[in-house]
Amino acid sequence: xxxxxxxxxxxxxxxxxxxxxxxxxxxxxxxxxxxxxxxxxxxxxxxxxxxxxxxxxxxxxxxxxxxxxxxxxxxxxxxxxxxxxxxxxxxxxxxxxxxxxxxxxxxxxxxxxxxxxxxxxxxxxxxxxxxxxxxxxxxxxxxxxxxxxxxxxxxxxxxxxxxxxxxxxxxxxxxxxxxxxxxxxxxxxxxxxxxxxxxxxxxxxxxxxxxxxxxxxxxxxxxxxxxxxxxxxxxxxxxxxxxxxxxxxxxxxxxxxxxxxxxxxxxxxxxxxxxxxxxxxxxxxxxxxxxxxxxxxxxxxxxxxxxxxxxxxxxxxxxxxxxxxxxxxxxxxxxxxxxxxxxxxxxxxxxxxxxxxxxxxxxxxxxxxxxxxxxxxxxxxxxxxxxxxxxxxxxxxxxxxxxxxxxxxxxxxxxxxxxxxxxxxxxxxxxxxxxxxxxxxxxxxxxxxx
Numbered sequence: 148x149x150x151x152x153x154x155x156x157x158x159x160x161x162x163x164x165x166x167x168x169x170x171x172x173x174x175x176x177x178x179x180x181x182x183x184x185x186x187x188x189x190x191x192x193x194x195x196x197x198x199x200x201x202x203x204x205x206x207x208x209x210x211x212x213x214x215x216x217x218x219x220x221x222x223x224x225x226x227x228x229x230x231x232x233x234x235x236x237x238x239x240x241x242x243x244x245x246x247x248x249x250x251x252x253x254x255x256x257x258x259x260x261x262x263x264x265x266x267x268x269x270x271x272x273x274x275x276x277x278x279x280x281x282x283x284x285x286x287x288x289x290x291x292x293x294x295x296x297x298x299x300x301x302x303x304x305x306x307x308x309x310x311x312x313x314x315x316x317x318x319x320x321x322x323x324x325x326x327x328x329x330x331x332x333x334x335x336x337x338x339x340x341x342x343x344x345x346x347x348x349x350x351x352x353x354x355x356x357x358x359x360x361x362x363x364x365x366x367x368x369x370x371x372x373x374x375x376x377x378x379x380x381x382x383x384x385x386x387x388x389x390x391x392x393x394x395x396x397x398x399x400x401x402x403x404x405x406x407x408x409x410x411x412x413x414x415x416x417x418x419x420x421x422x423x424x425x426x427x428x429x430x431x432x433x434x435x436x437x438x439x440x441x442x443x444x445x446x447x448x449x450x451x452x453x454x455x456x457x458x459x460x461x462x463x464x465x466x467x468x469x470x471x472x473x474x475x476x477x478x479x480x481x482x483x484x485x486x487x488x489x490x491x492x493x494x495x496x497x498x499x500x501x502x503x504x505x506x507x508x509x510x511x512x513x514x515x516x517x518x519x520x521x522x523x524x525x526x527x528x529x530x531x532x533x534x535x536x537x538x539x540x541x542x543x544x545x546x547x548x549x550x551x552x553x554x555x556x557x558x559x560x561x562x563x564x565x566x567x568x569x570x571x572x573x574x575x576x577x578x579x580x581x582x583x584x585x586x587x588x589x590x591x592x593x594x595x596x597x
Contacts, residue, residue, distance in 0.1 A: 148164070148206050149181065149288060150290035151204075153293065155232075162185075162186045163187040163188070163195055164181070164189070165189045165192075165195055166178070166191065169191070170191050170192075191213065191214060191215055192214045193214040193215050194218075195215065196218040196219050197222075199224070201224050202224065202227065203215060203216065203219040203224055203227070204227055205226065205227075205228060205229065206228075206229050207307040228309065230312055231312060234309070237273070237299050238314050240271070241297040242317075243298075243299050243300075243313075243316045244259060244300045244429075245302075245303045245313045245318050245319065246259065246300070246426075247303045247304075247305060247319065247321070248320050248322045248323065248337075249305075249322050249324045249333075250322055250469070251416075251418065251422070252321065253276035253302055254419045254446070254450055255321060256275075256300055257272075257446075258419060258422075258444055259300050259319075259423045259426045259427060260272035260274070260278065261280050261440055262423060262437045263296075263298055264294075265436075265440035266430075266436060266437075268430065270299070271291075271293055271298070271300070272292040272300045273300070274301075276449065277289050277448035277449075279446050301313070303315075305328065310337075310340050311340070313340070314343050315344050316344060316345050316346070317344060317345065317346045317430070318348065319422050319423075319425070319426050320337055320340065320349050320356050321356075322350055323337055324471045330355075337355075337356075342363070346367060347359075348422055348425040348426055348429070349368055349370050350370075350371060350372070350418060350422065351372040352375070371418070371422060371425050373385075373414065373418060376397070378399065379398065379400065380421050380424055381396065382394045382396050382417050382420075382421055383395055383396075383397065385414065385417060388412065389412060390410065391408060391409045391410045392412055392414070392416065392417060393407070393409075394417050394420075395407070396424060396438065398428075398434050403435070405434050405435045405437075405439075406438065407420060408442045409441065411446045411450070412482075413451060413476075414479070448586075450466055451479065452586075454592075454593055456593075457597035458596055459570075460569045460572075461574045462574075462593050462596075463480075463575070463576045464577045464586055464589040466578075468493070468494045468498075468580035470509035473491070473510070474509055477489075477513040480574055480576065481513075481515060484572070485573060486517045486518060486570070486573045487518040487519070487573070488574070489518065489519065489575075489578060490522070490523075490558075490561055490579075491522050492523050492558065492577075492578070492585065493524075493525035493526070493538060494525065494526055494579060494581040495527070495581065496525050496527070499525050499536045500535045500536040503540065503541065506541055507541055507545055510550060511545055511548030514551075518550065519551045519553070520552040520553070521561045522541060522542055522555070523554075523555055523560070524556060524557070525538065526579065526581055537554075539554040541554070562592055562595070565592060566596060575592060577589045
């Protein structure tokens with residue numbers, strides 16, 4: 148909601164808002180940032196809705212019983228979802244690029260935005276995460292960039308089905324794997340998404356997107372791969388390090404090659420970079436210019452972000468919250484020596500139930516001997532939900548799979564356990580989504596270790 152509010156404010160709209168986090172006294176810095184940008188804030192009790200010219204825009208987490216929604220209904224004000232408003236702005240842009248997929252959306256969106264910014268295209272960027280390249284003292288929460296050019300780049304979400312509202316000129320699909328919906332639902336949503344675009348950017352290394360590539364017209368598809376040299380863009384000669392990864396990319400049609408250095412580690416980020424390069428090529432940016440821009444891309448907050456080290460222990464903050472993301476992060480870390488102490492905070496009771504089997508398999512197969520998993524209960528700030536699966540259920544099954552794991556009722560107890568376990572050479576990884584206090588927790592752990 149924050150980046151969308153910034154885009155609307157920059158376009159001259161009057162923007163006001165409410166948030167239960169504000170009422171609960173959390174995230175004071177973010178709310179002050181909004182006030183500083185001329186956005187009025189109200190309690191989430193309906194008191195902010197008083198005028199006939201107001202439109203209520205809600206996130207997917209806002210239920211009909213929330214007082215603001217009830218007030219809007221009483222006043223017969225228009226009520227729309229966040230994605231509906233974003234889609235209106237996006238679909239009106241002359242050149243629109245939508246980034247979808249189960250994993251890597253925010254990073255890929257940031258990469259495309261930085262390439263086109265570097266190329267002088269002055270894009271508008273709507274991201275679900277903070278892009279480090281665009282952070283300034285005035286804009287510490289750079290989840291949005293309001294440009295004056297004709298390009299609108301946006302991350303789009305399949306979890307609530309709102310991806311169907313977007314009609315992109317270029318559709319980027321990183322991958323398809325289990326997350327918020329069944330695989331059949333995901334296949335249908337993503338097939339419709341890429342079919343509407345003039346150019347579909349598809350990952351040949353993911354079996355699901357590979358199947359889509361085979362079903363679409365070759366003239367409308369731009370493909371990338373780390374294993375198939377027949378892809379339009381092929382990455383090879385990978386050289387990983389703790390700080391990043393180097394690789395060479397070859398363009399099939401021209402034979403051109405470019406060297407890329409990413410300031411973020413992990414083979415999965417090479418895949419994200421290839422998707423961004425394909426999208427940039429679709430906008431007329433040369434491979435060499437796009438590759439040069441990527442080497443200056445500093446990354447996304449909470450995407451394998453190194454918090455710091457104390458007494459030989461390194462702390463990393465990461466957004467991983469589904470099996471694919473978790474496996475990618477663990478694989479990146481296991482490429483280098485050191486035990487892993489993993490805190491995984493599920494991003495809700497419903498997704499925990501939905502992914503229960505896959506999460507257990509993920510941790511059992513991707514944690515190594517000596518690694519430790521620590522889990523609090525899922526993040527919860529209000530609303531109705533069924534608590535069919537708990538963190539204790541996941542931990543019990545992971546332990547049955549032969550891995551060391553602990554469940555605690557709250558996060559402070561998890562922090563105590565991590566501090567007591569930590570030894571020189573360990574890496575502590577904080578994983579989870581939908582909770583802006585996780586970076587604070589990671590920073591506090593670093594202080595305690597020091």
